[in-house]
Amino acid sequence: MTYRVVQWSTGHVGRHAIAGIDARPDLELAGVWVSDPAKVGRDAGRLAGLDRDLGVAAASDADALLAADPDCVVYTAMADNRLTEALDDLCRILRRGINVVASGPVFLQFPDGVAPPELVDPVRRAAVEGGASLWVNGVDPGFANDALPLLLSGVCERIDQVRCAEILDYSSYDNPTVLFDIMGFGKPLDDIPMLLQPGVLSLAWGSVVRQLAAGLDVELDGVEEHYERLPAPEELRLSCGTVGSGTAAGLRFEVRGMRAGRAVCVLEHVTRLHPDIGPDWPQPAGQGCYRVEISGEPNYTLDLRLLGTDGDHNTAGLKATAMRLVNAVPTVVEAPSGLLTALDLPLVTGRGLVRCT
Known part of the structure; x- marks a missing residue:
């Protein structure tokens, strides 16, 4: 048909x-x-x-x-x-x-x-x-934090925590509205952007942790948010604009699904505009990846590496989002x-x- x-x-x-x-x-x-x-x-x-x-x-x-x-x-x-x-x-x-x-x-x-x-x-x-x-x-929210972790959970004996992470360098992501207006890159660190206003992370990615919990038959007590931001070490020239030295150029956030005082389902994003930012933050596999970590018995780490045929991981992410829908x-x-x-x-x-x- x-x-x-x-x-x-x-x-x-x-x-x-x-x-x-x-x-x-x-x-x-x-x-x-x-x-x-x-x-x-x-x-x-x-x-x-x-x-x-x-x-x-x-x-x-x-x-x-x-x-x-x-x-x-x-x-x-x-x-x-x-x-x-x-x-x-x-x-x-x-x-x-x-x-x-x-x-x-x-x-x-x-x-x-x-x-x-x-x-x-x-x-x-x-x-x-x-x-x-x-x-x-899409891919996130979407495949990388619904189908992928739930499939991996099917080979577990015990699950203590499921963590789904996006670890990407966004410097080649040519979307100034998302980078500058929504995520707040290139702005002073004390300027809180739309994405980090209270409750917005939970509105955008709370669906991830609640769907994971539902798929694992866990009733959450609530959802918590946490974030860190880091400055650009120098002026960064991106395809969609310039990020000044000392302005926001690194963002790490978590949306945590809580049960009995523990984070049992976690959505994490580690976003950089330069690979030297946040050296102690999680590092990607390849140019960029989506990572699923399940703590329990046994412990699993699964990295989904992205790379478009044009050599750019951000192109691959956009295409993955499109094809998740089209297919x-x-x-x-x-x-x-x-x-x-x-x-x-x-x-x-x-x-x-x-x-x-």
């Missing part, structure tokens, strides 16, 4: 999703939505950097794209700094009876105990009204309607992607 798919946005993740849709023999690119007037009318293949046409022109008329009744929308529009608009988009699509796989808002990957009902309930109602499904995922389209379309979590889906694989010639 072939599933007709609309790609919603062509930014850092969306351009890779277009390439992924084209790569799967069971998916047909039925449309592309863009917000930038300069992209309207351009071929999807060119927007995806494929150097060839796919025969689908980008459009800004959302109603026309949805009226074509695609089976699924791959929604990768930025949600972090436009939460209300993103939720409205998802509700609008779901009410039309169209399934959605989305990279955000990230708390929807497992919202129970994380997000207030006024944010989640309208999405659930829209899914019921339309008889459609929504699955929010799940057939499964989500066939799933019961509602707001789905990783615990609701069977194993999602890269069926049809092996190239023998």
